[in-house]
Amino acid sequence: MSMFKKVLVSDDLECINEGVVSVLHGMNIEHITQVAYCDDAFLQIEKAMLVKEPFDLLITDLSFVADHRSQKYPSGETLIRALKEKYPGLKIIAYSVEDNLQKVRNIVLQCNADAYVCKGRYGLKQLAQAIEDVYGGKQYLSPQVANAIQKKMAIEISDYDIEILKLLSQGFIQKEISFNFTKNNIQPASVSSIEKKISKLCDHFKARNTTQLVAIVKDIGLI
Amino acid sequence: MSMFKKVLVSDDLECINEGVVSVLHGMNIEHITQVAYCDDAFLQIEKAMLVKEPFDLLITDLSFVADHRSQKYPSGETLIRALKEKYPGLKIIAYSVEDNLQKVRNIVLQCNADAYVCKGRYGLKQLAQAIEDVYGGKQYLSPQVANAIQKKMAIEISDYDIEILKLLSQGFIQKEISFNFTKNNIQPASVSSIEKKISKLCDHFKARNTTQLVAIVKDIGLI
């Protein structure tokens, strides 16, 4: 049975790194490299590519706690996006504690990750399954987030909507949002349109008012 | 050098469990038991106490993903609180990815945990330090949350405040909150008082309106 030969593991939590590595060992993968920063991950992959010994697979966490080292890629998202643009052939598995569907959609649809595995109770088992599936050219999602990819909702909520929600959560009133949009050439920019859009969002998320709307979209990780 | 003899590790993420165990081994602690559910943790501690071979220390995660097994203690909070009430002598270290100060305050001040360690980049090193400190009768907090315990803020925000914030986040308007409080004999219950309290909270959290207020308190984990 063939399998990935060379794998890079990126996670700032050392103990999780160890768990992943033990899984890889269990699958008889010998060439394993570990890093704790996204920038290191990128460099490792670049370097390996240059010396013609590229990595086959990257397993990366999403959230990396910031510390004294300033980073070009502060999060798994940015890392995945950059890598998939430059090396579309590289397989990437996201391995995160986050299980909100919006996050999963973003990682899989926008960043083009090949799999999304939740660090849950059976995380390592699922990770093993993900590695097999991805090796076979398939996509893998942990069961608890498998229903994230029904593009319906993904396209219903636009960047425009998210911008409004962000500004609302920052305390701006509708008139100020209108000014902001006018200034930045975002359309529609009228108070009336923004008002209607907020109303639509309230319907969609079953919120009774703006306050609850922001609470809800914060809960599901939309902003 | 003496040290804890018998330790229980509770964490639903198997890989993290392994990391913690490797630290304990490194400290020459031999009797280590692992569980993946809070209820199991409680039972193990009860049982050990009955046969007069009690655990000295519990290291537990806070968030346990719910699955098919219904649990009496669904989270680390409830587990810690229950254990500390029944066995005040048992040392408990919380080990969590969450780093918001409100959560830390709750765990340390309300639940009486002996230490709070963040699963960060240096989580295992900090955990080792925490074990030593707690063994020496001291409290330990990871550096990134060390400033959580300035009781000032902890007492400024009351259960009453939190109830208002919760209801706001659920879309209730001030009049409805007033009805609710009247019905439940919570005072003050007048719209005017609730209005003023919200205003105070907006000042305190530097929010421009209720929407931003809810966004902020959600961010810091207050609700």
Add this chain to the structure above:
DNA sequence: AAATCCCTTACGGTTTTCCGTAAGGGATAA
């Protein structure tokens, strides 16, 4: 070209929020 549809915008009225002021009442101090 005319009709239709949809999106944007404007407007008016009601509800809710926001903010200052003030009255009433209980606790404490002079």
Add this chain to the structure above:
DNA sequence: TTATCCCTTACGGAAAACCGTAAGGGATTT
């Protein structure tokens, strides 16, 4: 007792949100 302080409550006006309606304009259809 009187004075003072603080908390609760009421009230009124301005700002903002909420909600329905309608006009204007661009794109598509007939």
